[in-house]
Amino acid sequence: xxxxxxxxxxxxxxxxxxxxxxxxxxxxxxxxxxxxxxxxxxxxxxxxxxxxxxxxxxxxxxxxxxxxxxxxxxxxxxxxxxxxxxxxxxxxxxxxxxxxxxxxxxxxxxxxxxxxxxxxxxxxxxxxxxxxxxxxxxxxxxxxxxxxxxxxxxxxxxxxxxxxxxxxxxxxxxxxxxxxxxxxxxxxxxxxxxxxxxxxxxxxxxxxxxxxxxxxxxxxxxxxxxxxxxxxxxxxxxxxxxxx
Amino acid sequence: xxxxxxxxxxxxxxxxxxxxxxxxxxxxxxxxxxxxxxxxxxxxxxxxxxxxxxxxxxxxxxxxxxxxxxxxxxxxxxxxxxxxxxxxxxxxxxxxxxxxxxxxxxxxxxxxxxxxxxxxxxxxxxxxxxxxxxxxxxxxxxxxxxxxxxxxxxxxxxxxxxxxxxxxxxxxxxxxxxxxxxxxxxxxxxxxxxxxxxxxxxxxxxxxxxxxxxxxxxxxxxxxxxxxxxxxxxxxxxxxxxxxxxxxxxxxxxxxxxxxxxxxxxxxxxxxxxxxxxxxxxxxxxxxxx
Numbered sequence: 001x002x003x004x005x006x007x008x009x010x011x012x013x014x015x016x017x018x019x020x021x022x023x024x025x026x027x028x029x030x031x032x033x034x035x036x037x038x039x040x041x042x043x044x045x046x047x048x049x050x051x052x053x054x055x056x057x058x059x060x061x062x063x064x065x066x067x068x069x070x071x072x073x074x075x076x077x078x079x080x081x082x083x084x085x086x087x088x089x090x091x092x093x094x095x096x097x098x099x100x101x102x103x104x105x106x107x108x109x110x111x112x113x114x115x116x117x118x119x120x121x122x123x124x125x126x127x128x129x130x131x132x133x134x135x136x137x138x139x140x141x142x143x144x145x146x147x148x149x150x151x152x153x154x155x156x157x158x159x160x161x162x163x164x165x166x167x168x169x170x171x172x173x174x175x176x177x178x179x180x181x182x183x184x185x186x187x188x189x190x191x192x193x194x195x196x197x198x199x200x201x202x203x204x205x206x207x208x209x210x211x212x213x214x215x216x217x218x219x220x221x222x223x224x225x226x227x228x229x230x231x232x233x234x235x236x237x238x239x240x241x242x243x244x
Numbered sequence: 245x246x247x248x249x250x251x252x253x254x255x256x257x258x259x260x261x262x263x264x265x266x267x268x269x270x271x272x273x274x275x276x277x278x279x280x281x282x283x284x285x286x287x288x289x290x291x292x293x294x295x296x297x298x299x300x301x302x303x304x305x306x307x308x309x310x311x312x313x314x315x316x317x318x319x320x321x322x323x324x325x326x327x328x329x330x331x332x333x334x335x336x337x338x339x340x341x342x343x344x345x346x347x348x349x350x351x352x353x354x355x356x357x358x359x360x361x362x363x364x365x366x367x368x369x370x371x372x373x374x375x376x377x378x379x380x381x382x383x384x385x386x387x388x389x390x391x392x393x394x395x396x397x398x399x400x401x402x403x404x405x406x407x408x409x410x411x412x413x414x415x416x417x418x419x420x421x422x423x424x425x426x427x428x429x430x431x432x433x434x435x436x437x438x439x440x441x442x443x444x445x446x447x448x449x450x451x452x453x454x455x456x457x458x459x460x461x462x463x464x465x466x467x468x469x470x471x472x473x474x475x476x477x478x479x480x481x482x483x484x485x486x487x488x489x490x491x492x493x494x495x496x497x498x499x500x501x502x503x504x505x506x507x508x509x510x511x512x513x514x515x516x517x518x519x520x521x522x523x524x525x526x527x528x529x530x531x532x533x534x
Contacts, residue, residue: 051429081431093426095419097484097534106415110431114412138534158430 001066002029003084003161003194005050010059012049019045020056020218027162027196032188034205035198036230037215038239043198044090046215047166050196051087052077065161082110084161090170090198092151096140100131100150103139107157116159124153127187145176152180156187163188165197169204177204184208202240206230214239249383254505255498256384262497263394264459266401266490267452268470269477271445274404276475277483279438279445280421281330281340285348287470288355289319289446293453294462295359301370308370309396312454316447323446327439352467359464367461375458393455398490400448405486407444417441418484469513476520482530491531495519 005027013019019042027033037043048054052075061072095103108117125132128149169177185208188195199205212230214222224230275283296315297308334344374388408414416437424434481488500512
């Protein structure tokens with residue numbers, strides 16, 4: 001049974017400021033789709049629309065999970081998470097004064113994840129041995145790389161079907177960025193996830209993506225069906241390589 | 245020359261008083277420490293519990309503790325309703341810091357005046373088999389009316405700690421004030437979680453009220469004496485820490501009985517505010533603060 005996400009021509013913003021206009025994005029079952037774009041182009045707003053933190057003023061967001069179609073518009077965040085759509089947020093949003101283990105256990109708050117809590121915890125400690133070593137340490141006292149691991153592991157504790165990852169590279173050293181991206185690919189394959197990732201780092205993100213979109217000024221400037229098209233495109237050359 | 249008899253009796257009474265303070269303060273550790281709700285009316289709910297115990301004890305001969313244990317679930321739902329109101333009126337608009345404080349301040353006086361109108365200004369007490377007898381250990385005497393509240397107080401803190409460590413709701417209570425948005429991202433509803441936690445907090449206050457009237461006769465306005473104590477214990481313990489609450493409650497209990505024994509009872513109300521100021525000046529994170 002599959003899980004897919006379809007964002008149909010949404011407009012969204014904050015108060016009078018419109019950030020996204022007419023954005024359409026498709027994530028098919030088992031794909032890793034990357035949303036590229038530099039700062040301030042609406043990647044995080046798009047993620048926040050999917051999780052219900054921002055309500056689109058126009059358009060629909062449709063999730064299909066195990067053959068059941070859900071219209072996400074207007075649902076509260078916790079109801080969307082309950083469907084198995086989980087976000088690794090930008091800036092990690094950990095509970096800094098709780099331990100690593102307490103953060104992970106909270107990740108399994110979603111009802112469908114509760115019976116699997118001990119299996120999922122063992123899986124996360126296996127995938128990130130560093131977190132097992134530090135399970136009694138406060139999340140806020142860990143390094144940026146460790147916190148990013150914890151944010152990813154906490155999302156996995158929810159047994160997600162669709163994993164949203166917002167800027168996993170922010171604040172990490174280049175070597176850690178590469179490892180984090182590899183880890184996302186590895187976990188996605190192991191758990192059979194469908195992944196939508198927002199990322200600025202073109203080279204790293206495209207290593208693991210099947211397809212990609214480029215968001216410029218809140219609009220989809222390019223929807224590429226493969227990575228080669230993305231690399232060759234004028235938009236990307238202009239945005240990332242500084243070539244006119 | 246140290247009078248060991250006097251000192252050991254004072255220390256034992258201090259520990260027993262500390263156990264009772266656990267019951268009084270655990271609700272504030274939840275509301276103020278974990279939820280960021282400055283429920284200054286908490287002692288008024290303790291008084292309400294004391295008068296529930298008094299009413300059922302004098303009218304129907306019910307055991308005071310039993311009366312409040314039966315009343316606790318009603319208090320839990322009352323507390324949930326109160327948080328709902330507080331959320332809709334203040335917290336939702338981000339106006340809880342000042343208006344919310346005024347709300348609880350008002351509630352404190354409404355409850356106090358309500359109790360005064362119903363029960364009057366006289367000191368009231370309850371009757372039960374365990375009020376009176378003592379256990380004699382060497383030259384230390386342990387009165388049952390102090391031992392029972394200690395046991396119940398420690399059991400209450402233990403139950404809340406177990407709930408917070410072992411249940412999903414409990415763990416969410418520890419997380420909710422750190423980042424309500426992040427709690428939504430793991431599938432929890434912060435408003436619901438805070439509502440449940442506040443309900444638990446009010447339920448503990450009602451039970452603490454029974455313990456208070458078992459220890460000493462009460463009249464409605466003595467609740468105010470506990471405002472300084474509960475906040476001092478919460479801050480000294482480290483705000484969110486339940487083991488910290490127990491340690492801080494014991495320290496305050498011992499400090500108060502030693503002061504009463506050696507300097508006289510008139511100094512004892514100054515102890516809690518002294519401890520509060522000292523903690524904020526020397527170690528603002530408290531004993532077991534994270």
